[in-house]
Amino acid sequence: MKSGATKFAVAAMIVLAAVLGLYTFTGGGATSTYAQVVDLLHNAHTITFSIVSQTGVESMPTVRTQIAFKEPGYMRTSTADGFVTIVHASGGEVKGLNLVPLQKKYMTFGFSNARDKHETGPYVSLEKLRALPDQADEALGPRPIDGRTLEGYRVHETDTTTTVWVDPKTGEPARVEMEFPAAPGMNMILSDFRFDVPLDDSLFSLEPPAGYEPIGVELQANVAEVGEADLVEFLRFWSKWTVDHTFPPTIGGTEIMTITFQMAREGKFVGPTAPGYEDNQQQVMYDGMVFISKLPTGTWRYAGQNVSFGDPETPIFWYQPEGASQYRVIYADLSVKSVAPEMLPK
DSSP, X not given: OOSHHHHHHHHHHHHHXXXXXXXXXXXXOOOHHHHHHHHHHHHOSEEEEXXXXXXXXXXXXXXXXXXXXXXXXXXXXEETTOOEEEEEEETTEEEEEEEETTTTEEEEEEEESOOSSOOOSTTHHHHHHTTOOSSOSEEEEEEEETTEEEEEEEEEOSSOEEEEEEETTTTEEXXXXXXXXXXXXXXXXXXXXXXXXXXXXXXXXXXXXXXXXXXXXXXXXXXXXOOHHHHHHHHHHHHHHBTTOBOOSOSSSTHHHHHXXXXXXXXXXXXXXXTTOSHHHHHHHHHHXXXXXXXXXXXXEEOOTTOBTTOTTOEEEEEOOTTOSSEEEEETTSOEEEEOGGGSXX
């Protein structure tokens, strides 16, 4: 590591990547073709696919992630940047390993009291796929997509609209699009599906490869105990790490890893001994991201990109607590208020 900022970028990236482990496990129009696809998704013992997460922010890069899932609860994700996350989930307990091949660094992490089925995060895609209803709400008919003619089917749920494009020649999904009404622009596109292909257990090993060195401490969190205050503290830390006191460009998804390194290269973190690398600060970041992971998709929105700390009138994050009629809004001075839904930013 040549600078404190770069060192911080690695630390921040690994902490935020660790949180992704929690996300991992997380009517008319019906036809036999669609029903066969749903049956395939529900019953496959292994699934591999790629996912492109869109952010709705023009300056933010789009990241493609490769996903490999194997029953009873193994997941491996990897990006073109080389970052790898491996997760084992069982009975509310999650164990994970993050690898940074370019630096030959690793970090282990874990969660307790995690939900068996997660409803949030960038890997909500897998849970949504395996929970698709037997009938679609709409049959969209044939359309040319990526050089093929595919049959489309759409499912409307409270927090997600899922469009499944099926290759009629194979009877398998060729592309799946997920949109979240409460978070416009935060879409996912899934493709390159393969089902029941042999996946060796070594792909999901929690043992770091030979020659890798640990970074930081093992991160642990009790999902039931983290809360809003942890997210506020994480946002406070980040605004102190950036030269212009801005908040993170994003607070979820694999994009944060790529963005953190890019920001370090551009000199956007304070240095040369940037904060954030100390063990307790890593835990602050971790707890804040774990809190976000508890919030179901469609119940929260982040708007802190390019916003600097200080304005008590600028909302940067809002979410609806479970069972509540009002939303909690975090402002740029990191004050928090309860707000009626009709008063939320558009």
